[in-house]
Amino acid sequence: MLLPALVSGALLSVFGGAGPAAAADSPVGLGTAGAYSVLGGQTVTNTGPSSLDSDLGVSPGTAITGFPPGQVGGATHAADAVALQAQSDLTTAYNDAAGRATTESVAGDLVGKTLTSGVYTSSGPLGLSGTVTLNAQGNPNAVFIFQVASTLITASASNVDMINGAQECNVFWQIGSSATLGTASTFRGNLMALTSISVNTDTTVHGRALARNGAVTLDNDTFTSPTCDTTEATPSATTASITATTAGTVTMAATVTGDSAPTGTVTFTSNGVTLGAAAVDDAGRATLTVPASAGPGTSPMTASYSGNRSLFSSVSTPVALAAPTVPAPGNVPAPGTVPAPGTVPAPGTVPAPGTGTTAGTVPAPGVGTPNTVIAPRINAPGRVSTPAKSGTPSTSAVRRTTTRTTATPPLSETGFPVVAFSAISAGLLALGLALTWTGRRRRHALHRA
Numbered sequence: 029m030l031l032p033a034l035v036s037g038a039l040l041s042v043f044g045g046a047g048p049a050a051a052a053d054s055p056v057g058l059g060t061a062g063a064y065s066v067l068g069g070q071t072v073t074n075t076g077p078s079s080l081d082s083d084l085g086v087s088p089g090t091a092i093t094g095f096p097p098g099q100v101g102g103a104t105h106a107a108d109a110v111a112l113q114a115q116s117d118l119t120t121a122y123n124d125a126a127g128r129a130t131t132e133s134v135a136g137d138l139v140g141k142t143l144t145s146g147v148y149t150s151s152g153p154l155g156l157s158g159t160v161t162l163n164a165q166g167n168p169n170a171v172f173i174f175q176v177a178s179t180l181i182t183a184s185a186s187n188v189d190m191i192n193g194a195q196e197c198n199v200f201w202q203i204g205s206s207a208t209l210g211t212a213s214t215f216r217g218n219l220m221a222l223t224s225i226s227v228n229t230d231t232t233v234h235g236r237a238l239a240r241n242g243a244v245t246l247d248n249d250t251f252t253s254p255t256c257d258t259t260e261a262t263p264s265a266t267t268a269s270i271t272a273t274t275a276g277t278v279t280m281a282a283t284v285t286g287d288s289a290p291t292g293t294v295t296f297t298s299n300g301v302t303l304g305a306a307a308v309d310d311a312g313r314a315t316l317t318v319p320a321s322a323g324p325g326t327s328p329m330t331a332s333y334s335g336n337r338s339l340f341s342s343v344s345t346p347v348a349l350a351a352p353t354v355p356a357p358g359n360v361p362a363p364g365t366v367p368a369p370g371t372v373p374a375p376g377t378v379p380a381p382g383t384g385t386t387a388g389t390v391p392a393p394g395v396g397t398p399n400t401v402i403a404p405r406i407n408a409p410g411r412v413s414t415p416a417k418s419g420t421p422s423t424s425a426v427r428r429t430t431t432r433t434t435a436t437p438p439l440s441e442t443g444f445p446v447v448a449f450s451a452i453s454a455g456l457l458a459l460g461l462a463l464t465w466t467g468r469r470r471r472h473a474l475h476r477a
């Protein structure tokens with residue numbers, strides 16, 4: 029029975045994939061050809077410091093060039109009995125792979141597919157422009173066989189990825205003509221071509237390149253022996269958290285735990301949208317910083333661990349991904365409030381009634397508010413005004429009014445009735461007129477006397 033992934037204390041099935049469920053096939057037996065990293069039919073040619081983990085050979089051809097500078101971790105066999113036997117075993121293995129019953133047909137490009145164990149058959153050429161994922165579903169003995177009638181061509185930086193216990197030793201590529209591996213790509217499995225194999229610059233092969241009748245061409249490439257561990261994969265657990273939130277970014281983190289050291293990547297998603305991915309470090313932790321959402325509210329964030337050959341993939345429980353709080357631009361004081369001394373009201377605001385100067389009035393310097401009291405002043409009879417001091421207005425004997433201003437508050441604030449003020453003003457004016465008339469009559473009487 030397959031083991032499900034443990035996700036934050038809950039058991040969830042994580043065995044997704046486009047491939048169908050099928051009974052596990054037995055591995056293809058390579059015989060003595062399994063001792064080789066590279067085996068050619070006519071020639072093996074290398075450029076640069078390529079590195080081979082195991083043996084190097086050619087048969088029935090004899091030419092091997094480019095070693096050194098290429099390095100061979102095992103023995104080198106050129107047209108000897110050992111190489112001849114290896115070619116014989118390769119032919120047997122090639123025919124075995126080609127004769128397996130088809131589980132599913134594939135065509136065109138494998139990019140984006142997640143395949144479970146089985147036999148996948150292409151009636152024409154097959155390509156890989158990105159990543160194809162092989163999912164062993166926790167079974168270390170899962171076997172993947174690809175039958176390609178024509179060519180196999182992988183693009184630059186393409187990748188054959190493996191999860192949930194899948195192993196390179198159980199992957200077999202049977203190619204009807206020739207294979208080409210793209211620059212800086214990563215290829216996994218046993219590559220068996222009827223004619224030739226070209227491995228472009230800086231490619232890493234976790235497996236073997238075995239050509240029956242043609243040449244194998246290398247260019248600064250790295251070959252590692254395919255692993256084959258019979259230990260079953262164990263569950264992993266992934267927890268997610270938000271570690272920092274600013275006005276511009278959000279930093280997310282995921283921690284992966286299991287019975288063995290986690291490797292691989294964690295992908296962060298929110299509402300079905302991929303935010304990004306990060307590699308798991310030696311402590312089992314992956315972090316990712318992304319631009320913060322400008323919208324209000326929260327949305328769930330989930331971290332998904334890819335798994336490796338020893339650990340199942342797993343998915344965290346969602347955590348709230350909150351948008352940062354940003355102050356609203358242009359805050360304006362509430363109506364009726366008065367800004368503190370030294371502050372300037374926000375543009376477009378008007379002081380509340382009674383709290384500032386009346387719109388449209390400008391008080392004279394040092395005078396105060398426009399609600400001033402104007403009292404009439406009358407010269408006494410027969411009195412001559414003295415000249416004004418320098419810098420002050422002059423007076424005259426002729427009746428005039430002098431403006432006296434006081435920095436009194438508005439009448440509406442003192443509570444003094446406006447009607448009373450009007451009555452007092454009228455009385456003072458009448459008194460002034462009466463005194464003026466009386467003075468004139470006295471002067472007239474004196475004149476007649």
